[in-house]
Amino acid sequence: MLLKKTFEDEEAISEVTFSLPNQVEADSIHVVGSFNDWDESAHAMQRQEDGSWTLDVKLDAGKIYEFRYLINGTDWYNDPDAEGYTPNPHGTENCLLST
Structure with missing residues (x-):
């Protein structure tokens, strides 16, 4: 995974x-996390021409946000390049993202 962050100073937005x-x-593939109240359909990724x-x-x-990828609505996937991980109530880990 590649995480790219840009900052907009006047709005305190990343x-x-x-x-x-x-x-x-x-x-x-959906990005599901604390920033969208773990809504499994809120943030759909888009497939690019290169796949x-x-x-x-x-x-x-x-x-600091927690997130995971939901693939095909059934399979949870962690980002191997996440900034860190934290245990979740399901016996696995969530990825960490700091803005």
């Missing part, structure tokens, strides 16, 4: 680009 490589086979997946999200700057 734009984050979530990206997964074209090796991820899926019909749909990779991307999503741009504007988040409040200066915060």
Whole structure:
């Protein structure tokens, strides 16, 4: 995964680009996390021409968020390049993202 962050100073907003490589086979991928109240359909990634997946999200700057990828509505996937991980109530871990 590639996380790209840009900051808009006057609004205290960080734009984050979530990206997964074209090796991820899926019909749909959603980014699900604390920034969208774990809504499994709120943030759908878009497949690019090269087969990779991307999503741009504007988040409040200066915060730490938890997230995971939901593939095809059934399979949870953690980002191997996340900034960190934290245990979740389901016996697995969530990825950490700081803005």
